[in-house]
Amino acid sequence: xxxxxxxxxxxxxxxxxxxxxxxxxxxxxxxxxxxxxxxxxxxxxxxxxxxxxxxxxxxxxxxxxxxxxxxxxxxxxxxxxxxxxxxxxxxxxxxxxxxxxxxxxx
Numbered sequence: 238x239x240x241x242x243x244x245x246x247x248x249x250x251x252x253x254x255x256x257x258x259x260x261x262x263x264x265x266x267x268x269x270x271x272x273x274x275x276x277x278x279x280x281x282x283x284x285x286x287x288x289x290x291x292x293x294x295x296x297x298x299x300x301x302x303x304x305x306x307x308x309x310x311x312x313x314x315x316x317x318x319x320x321x322x323x324x325x326x327x328x329x330x331x332x333x334x335x336x337x338x339x340x341x342x343x
């Protein structure tokens with residue numbers, strides 16, 4: 238949802254020249270990048286190395302294990318050895334029940 242900007246801010250923006258608008262745009266873009274990175278890092282806190290996870294790719298469930306944490310994505314290695322870099326918001330941890338853990342250790 239887009240919130241309306243305060244009228245005082247709109248008046249200030251209207252009086253900026255082209256160079257000032259470019260500088261303002263640069264600040265806004267950098268602030269948005271920072272917010273995106275912070276959101277991704279917050280979402281990563283729920284995952285750990287070697288967690289089994291899944292994500293959806295064109296309606297197909299893809300499963301793998303977490304093998305790396307990147308700046309904004311998590312690297313998931315599939316059973317066939319291929320790697321996917323996925324935003325943590327698209328990942329779901331697969332919770333193993335007790336019998337699954339015992340079976341997977343054998």
